[in-house]
Amino acid sequence: MDTASRPGLRERKKQRTRDALLRAALELFTTGGYEATTVDEIAEAADVSQRTFFRYFAGKEDVVFFVQSLAESHFVDAVRARPSHEAPLEALRQAVLQGWDGIGRAVEEIIPTELHLRTYRLIESTPALFATHLRRSAELEEEIAHIIAEREGLDVDADPRPRVAVAVFGGVMRVTERLWCAGQDISVAAIRELTARHLDAVGPALAERWRAG
Amino acid sequence: MDTASRPGLRERKKQRTRDALLRAALELFTTGGYEATTVDEIAEAADVSQRTFFRYFAGKEDVVFFVQSLAESHFVDAVRARPSHEAPLEALRQAVLQGWDGIGRAVEEIIPTELHLRTYRLIESTPALFATHLRRSAELEEEIAHIIAEREGLDVDADPRPRVAVAVFGGVMRVTERLWCAGQDISVAAIRELTARHLDAVGPALAERWRAG
DNA sequence: TGTCAACTGTCAGCGGCTGTCACTAGCCTC
DNA sequence: GAGGCTAGTGACAGCCGCTGACAGTTGACA
Numbered sequence: 438m439d440t441a442s443r444p445g446l447r448e449r450k451k452q453r454t455r456d457a458l459l460r461a462a463l464e465l466f467t468t469g470g471y472e473a474t475t476v477d478e479i480a481e482a483a484d485v486s487q488r489t490f491f492r493y494f495a496g497k498e499d500v501v502f503f504v505q506s507l508a509e510s511h512f513v514d515a516v517r518a519r520p521s522h523e524a525p526l527e528a529l530r531q532a533v534l535q536g537w538d539g540i541g542r543a544v545e546e547i548i549p550t551e552l553h554l555r556t557y558r559l560i561e562s563t564p565a566l567f568a569t570h571l572r573r574s575a576e577l578e579e580e581i582a583h584i585i586a587e588r589e590g591l592d593v594d595a596d597p598r599p600r601v602a603v604a605v606f607g608g609v610m611r612v613t614e615r616l617w618c619a620g621q622d623i624s625v626a627a628i629r630e631l632t633a634r635h636l637d638a639v640g641p642a643l644a645e646r647w648r649a650g
Numbered sequence: 651m652d653t654a655s656r657p658g659l660r661e662r663k664k665q666r667t668r669d670a671l672l673r674a675a676l677e678l679f680t681t682g683g684y685e686a687t688t689v690d691e692i693a694e695a696a697d698v699s700q701r702t703f704f705r706y707f708a709g710k711e712d713v714v715f716f717v718q719s720l721a722e723s724h725f726v727d728a729v730r731a732r733p734s735h736e737a738p739l740e741a742l743r744q745a746v747l748q749g750w751d752g753i754g755r756a757v758e759e760i761i762p763t764e765l766h767l768r769t770y771r772l773i774e775s776t777p778a779l780f781a782t783h784l785r786r787s788a789e790l791e792e793e794i795a796h797i798i799a800e801r802e803g804l805d806v807d808a809d810p811r812p813r814v815a816v817a818v819f820g821g822v823m824r825v826t827e828r829l830w831c832a833g834q835d836i837s838v839a840a841i842r843e844l845t846a847r848h849l850d851a852v853g854p855a856l857a858e859r860w861r862a863g
Numbered sequence: 864t865g866t867c868a869a870c871t872g873t874c875a876g877c878g879g880c881t882g883t884c885a886c887t888a889g890c891c892t893c
Numbered sequence: 894g895a896g897g898c899t900a901g902t903g904a905c906a907g908c909c910g911c912t913g914a915c916a917g918t919t920g921a922c923a
Contacts, residue, residue, distance in 0.1 A: 524858045572781035583694035600825045608821030612813045627853035645737045699903045
C-alpha cells in the first residue's frame with residue numbers, strides 16, 4: 438500500500454504548517470521589517486491562530502534562525518570531516534568555504550535560496566537579531582573549540598590555543614559577514630572571495646610594522 | 651552665594667532619581683535574576699512610577715549597560731592616547747590593561763564596585779544580556795578599527811588589516827571575559843593576568859603545527 | 864467504528880513598552 | 894515676591910510578545 442507513505446498524514450500536515458509559517462514570516466520580515474511585523478500578521482498569513490505559531494516556534498526570533506541553524510550544523514560537520522593533518526586554522530578555513538557550497542542545496546528544500554540570502558541582510562540590519570546572531574555564533578565557537586582541541590589531543594581548559602584560534606577565526610568571519618552584507622554582491626562566490634581575503638590578512642594584521650609590509 | 655551650586659536643584663534631583671533606579675535595578679537583577687525582576691518592582695524600589703523608569707532608561711536592558719558604557723569610553727580614550735610608535739595590537743593590549751585600572755575609580759562614584767563586578771557575571775549568565783553585550787562589543791570594535799586605521803594612515807575600507815586586527819583582539823577579549831566570569835577570582839588582577847595569557851597565545855594558536863610548539 | 868492522543872483555536876492574563884494628559888515643582892523674569 | 898514657563902512626574906489606556914488552561918477537532922490505530 439502506498440497509503441503508508443513514509444511520514445504519515447499528520448506529520449506531513451505539521452511539516453506544511455511549519456513551512457507556511459516560516460515562509461510567511463521571512464517574507465513579511467524582509468519586506469516590512471522585523472519589528473514592524475506582528476506575530477498575528479504571520480499567523481494570519483499562514484492561516485493559523487497566533488497560539489499555533491508559538492507551538493511551532495519558541496518566539497519571533499526563532500523563525501529567523503531556524504534556517505540559519507541548518508547552515509551551522511553543516512559547518513560543524515565539515516570541520517569534523519577535515520583531515521587531521523591540516524593545521525587548525527587551515528581546517529576551519531576549508532570547512533567554512535566548503536560549507537558555503539553545501540548550504541544552498543540543503544536550504545532550497547525548505548525556502549527559496551533568494552529569501553534565505555535576504556534573511557542574512559535582515560539579521561545584519563536588525564539590532565535585536567544581530568545580537569542574537571552573535572550570541573549563537575559564540576556558542577558555536579565554543580563547540581568548535583572543543584572539536585579543535587579534540588583533533589589536537591588537548592584539554593580545552595588547560596591550553597588556551599583552541600579557544601583563541603577559534604576566537605580569531607570567528608572574529609574574522611564576523612567582519613567578513615558584515616562587509617558581505619553591506620556590499621552589493623550577495624553571492625556565494627563573493628563571500629568565498631571575501632573570506633579568503635580576510636583570512637589572508639590575519640598574518641599581516643598581527644605584524645609589528647604595517648608600513649613596512 | 652553657594653546656593654548657585656553648579657548643577658541646580660532640578661538637575662541634582664534627576665541625578666538622584668537615576669542613581670536610585672540604577673542601584674535598585676542592579677541589586678534586584680543580581681540577587682533575583684534579570685528576567686524574574688519586573689520593571690514595576692524596580693520602580694517601586696526606587697519610589698517612582700513605572701512610567702518614570704522609562705523616562706530615564708530606554709528599557710530594562712539599558713540599565714544594565716549604563717555603567718558598562720563608561721568602561722567602554724575609558725577604553726576608547728586609552729587607545730587614542732597610546733603613542734603612535736606602538737604596533738596596533740600592542741597599543742590595544744596596553745590600552746585594555748590600563749583601562750581596567752582606571753575603571754574602578756570612575757565607576758565607584760555611581761555604584762559600589764562590588765555591584766559592578768556582579769553585573770559582569772549577570773550579563774555573562776543571561777542569554778539576552780549576553781547577546782546585547784556582544785552586539786555592543788561589535789559596535790565598539792568598528793569604532794576602534796577606525797581609530798587604528800587613522801593611527802596608521804590607512805583607509806579602513808580599502809585595507810582589511812585594521813578591522814581584522816581589531817576582530818582578532820576582540821575575539822581574544824571575549825574568550826578572556828568568559829573565562830574570567832566563569833572562574834572564582836573576580837578581580838582586576840585576575841583579568842589582567844588572563845588577558846596577557848590569552849594575547850600571548852595568539853601567535854602559537856596560528857602556528858602550523860601545535861605539537862611541535 | 865470507537866477510543867486515544869495529537870493538534871488546534873479561543874480566551875484570559877502577565878510583562879515590557881509607549882502615547883496622552885493633567886498636575887506639580889523648579890526656574891526665570893519682571 | 895508674584896507671575897508665567899517648562900521640565901519632570903504619575904495615572905491611565907493600549908499594543909505586542911508570550912504563556913497557561915480548557916475545549917473542540919482530527920488523524921492514528923486497534
